[in-house]
Amino acid sequence: MKVGFIGLGNVGGKLSGSLLRNGIDLTVHDLNAALVDDFVARGAARGKSPAQLMRDCDAVITCLPSPAASDAVMQEMLPEVTEGKIWMEMSTTDEAEAKRLGAMVIERGGAAVDCPVSGGCHRADTGNISIFAGCDRDTFERILPFLTTMGRRVLHTGELGSASILKVVTNYLATANLVTCCEALVTAKAAGMDLNTTYEAMKISSGTSFVHETESQVILNGSRDISFTMDLVKKDAGLFYEVAKRNNVPLEVAPMLVDIFDDGIARFGERELSPNIIKRLEEATGLDILAPGFPPEMLDDEPEEPGYEVIPQGKEQQAAE
Template sequence: MKIGFIGLGNVGGKLAGSLLRNGIDLTVRDLDPAAVRPLADAGAQVGESPAAMAASCDVVITCLPSPAASRAVLEAGDGVLDGLTPGTIWAEMSTTDEAEVRRLGALVAGKGGEPVDCPVSGGCHRAATGNIAIFAGGERAAFERLLPVLKAMGRRILHTGPLGSASVLKVVTNYLATANLVSLCEALATARMAGMDLNTTYEAIRISSGNSFVHETESQVILNGSRDINFTMDL
């Protein structure tokens, strides 16, 4: 199976790297040549255009920073829709809008393609190690065809129902993670004002009923001063 991957940013580049490490026949594309270079050096082919990739690949994956970017990659001249052939799977791994992924999915289906929305959850470090969670919404048959590809990128994979359902759940989980992060910031600030050592506070939370995935990952970058979680406010 030949895979095309468009969008090699904070998460996309790491997901594409997992595909390459697992021996997938991979073609990649990004507007930033610096993002393409490491994967090309590791053996990936470089796509001439989204249309050319759609014409030559069994699966086209998009992992882009916004619904507008996905719209442009699919609908602009020489976009995915221009090259799509019947039976090709479009896997939308961007964090996107349910209505927009359904709209684009209808255009893909109109060309005989099979749309699946496949947002991920777990952060860049899990994307880099192939241990990220993946939600997948779409027809069951398309999901089953895509599953070996998803397993090369993640370990916890859930078929969530029809197209768009995965995008809804991704936003819900982002909401929960953000609420958890805000409460952790309040807790750490309270502990500091009470004179507690924050490293000790971190460990106390980690072994307590107040622990969470967000605490174990994001609290570390708060305490080490970097505050860089490779995640945008838009998401």
């Protein structure tokens, strides 16, 4: 099966790299010609346009920075969607938008999947990232070999759009945790604690998390480089907030997080690295939250392993009953 991949940025470049590294017949397209040149040098085919990828490939994956970008690409691809074609949306997008675009594909005889990833760019690079997939079961089983090539843990979340809901839910949790980690580190420093010791206390305690064990390290190094920017955090937090509002959930913390990142963007710029949200507190206290011995960027030290489908807890028992 031939796969087309559109969007070779921080995440897309790593996901498509896993496909190429594992022998998938891959055609790539991106507005940045240098990124495409690199993939062609490594054995991928050069795509001329989104329309050409949809015409010549069995499945086309999009991994783009915004719902508007996905819509623009879909409008180019749509005339080439025919029976049996598959569109896989790996961008972080709105549930309603995934359903709207997917309906256009399905109407023309194709299949649509929203399949965003979670777990950090360093795990996307090694094929160890987690992937959510929203689609019918038959389509899921058709694309599972590609998903388990790009990721280690693959979760079928239900119908089209469900994966996008869970993606913004998990990104919201990561954002909330980033802000609380920043507050914890600054407060510990202000109280006279050694930050290396503080990091370990948080890591071995009930206060630990994936965010602490990754983003706190690049915060303490000073690089703050987690390959994610404040505008993307604001976008994802806004998408989560919209899901809640559509379902009449009266959130309290989410609006505060949006305000915090609005302030961070106003101070430092929308393309500022997201962990530098801690600079708001560093400036307010006059403290530098730095410590020796931490890396400038996160690397996945786990070996690449074959992916597998994750079965939700309780589902097997439910099916048996």
